Amino acid sequence: MPNPAAVFCNDLGGKYELSSGDCLFTDGLSCDAWTLFNERQCGNSHVCASNADCSQEQFCWKNKCSSKGLCRPKPQMCIQLYDPVYGCDGRTYSNACMANSNGVNVAYPGECGKENSIILNLQLYGNTVMAQWSANFKPEKYVLFYAPYPQMDPIASVDLGKTTSLEATLPKQSQYFIAIGAKDSKGGYVYSNIEYFRIADIKALSPGTSWQWQLTGPIDTTIDARMFDIDLFNTPVETISELHKKGRIVICYFSAGTYENWRPDADLFPKSLLEKNLEDRPDEKWLDIRKLDTLAPIIKARLDLAVSKGCDGVEPDNVDAYLNDSGFPITYDDQLHYNIWLSSEAHKRGLSIGLKNDLEQVKDLEPFFDWALNEECFSHGECELLLPFIEHGKAVFGVEYILQPEQFCTLANSFGFDFLKKHQDLDAWRIPCGTLKRVRY
Known part of the structure; x- marks a missing residue:
């Protein structure tokens, strides 16, 4: 019968020393193999499954990408x-x-x-789906696999030969998973990443669209506004349905750049993604948006939730970490990459998406976003930075918390913005700036 302590040592990437009974690791760490097996501890290092099991100064060192390892100091x-x-x-x-x-x-x-790998990239332009893929080996032919969303059944396939791109115009409400496969030199199948898309009418939000922004308290559905921006998690499906019956456009708010410990999916965020708290918010931390491989599945699930609840669009918040003391060395380009990715994922699902604040990147991001939402640009004297949205026929929504309507509404209206005076807790109370002559409803 194999020595279980020796097997456990080897599984962790160590070498079992028969003469001493020790488990030796390449970085010099060593300990009694049976102690490691029984106590799940080697010196000051304990057995872990992921970085979340270790302190911020450590990571879960593993033998390649195995299921368990030891908490070791980061170099x-x-x-x-x-x-x-x-x-x-x-x-x-x-x-x-x-x-x-x-x-x-x-x-x-x-x-x-x-x-051997295949990378699939998918873009959606109105009713047209454009897919491109590449492989790091030379397959004889590619095969497209597709299945309806969300059942993923039945799965159908189409031989594509050696082509590496595909363009198709599909009817509204088409929803599919797709992937690309190909046989390698050994006869085994290699599959790409699985992508999802949904073709829907993205609700246009042009200047002059009346709106309401309410993130706390029961949603007041009686307010006379064309668009309602409400919380993705806290708003019941019944409320969204009620708003739709009244002809309202529903935008669903969530944070795409921070971890909020009260959200139902909070346990999905590993510690490796979390760093400093937001100012005056002890229960909210900045996310490392550079680690998109780890973060993407969580954000995609939130976008899928928006689709399932019937949201017409999304308002992802905190998309300007590069301007804040996040604890991560996030650059302008890191933020740009992440925000464009957010836009692409929203559009694949038939959702409109607004750019929240992030004024320094407006010129770069306006082509990718459908509208903008700003807080207190008049207080800070920087509203002109939002004009590219107006110039391209896209709404600019905004709020002021401190200034009184007579201090900003005239200028907001002259810019073509749609601004409100709101309480900072974003309850139902509001004073809209829009005049009857200019408001489109």
Whole structure:
């Protein structure tokens, strides 16, 4: 019968020393193998399943991408040597030390994509779906697999030959999962990532659209407004249905850049994504939006929830981490990449999407967003930065909390903005700036 302590040691990436009974690790850590097996502890390092089981200064070091490992300190300094490794997060790092310093284990030496893989990219333009894919090997032919959403049954397939792109115009309300497959040289199938799209009428929000923004308290559905911006999680489906029956457009709010510990999906966020608290918000932390492989499934699930509840669009909040003390070295380009990704994922699901604040990136992001929502740009004297949305026929919604309507409404109206005076807790109370002559309803 195999020695279970030796097997456990090897599973963790250690080497069992028969003569001493110790479990030896490549970084010099060693301990009695039976103690490790029984107590799940080796010195000051304990057994872990993910980085969430370790402190912020540690990561869950594993033998490649195995299911368990040991909490080990993250390297604080790495030499500038290019000896690329493929991380378990699907990214290439310049060397193993750099991967570990980012809390990532090494899957294998070399650059990402050296194993047979197919990458599928999907874009949606109105009723037209455009797909492109590439493989790092030479398949004889590609096969398109597709299935209706959400059942994923039946699954159908179409031979595509050697083509690496596809464009199709489909009827409204079409909803599908798609993936690309191909046989490798060994005869086994290699599959791409699975993508989802939904073709729907994205509700246009043009300047002059009356609106209401309410995130706290029971939703007052009697307010005479064309668009309602309400909380994705807290608003019952029945309320959304009631608003639709009254001809309202429903936008659903969620935070795309922060972790909120009261949300029903809070347990899905690993500690590796969390860093500093927002100012004056002890129960909310900034997210590391650079780790999109980890974050994407959670955000996609929120967008899917918006679709299932009947939202017409989404308002993702806190999409300007690069301007804040998040605790992460997030750059302008990191934020740009993440925000464009958000837009693409919303549009794939037939949802409109608004750019929340993030004024410094308006010129770069306006082509990707359907409208904008701002807080207190008149208080800060920066509203002109939002004019590209108006120039392209897209609504600019906004609120002021401190200023009185007579201090900002005339200018807001002259810009073509749709502004409200609101309480900071965003209850039902509002004073709209729009004049009867200009408001479209």
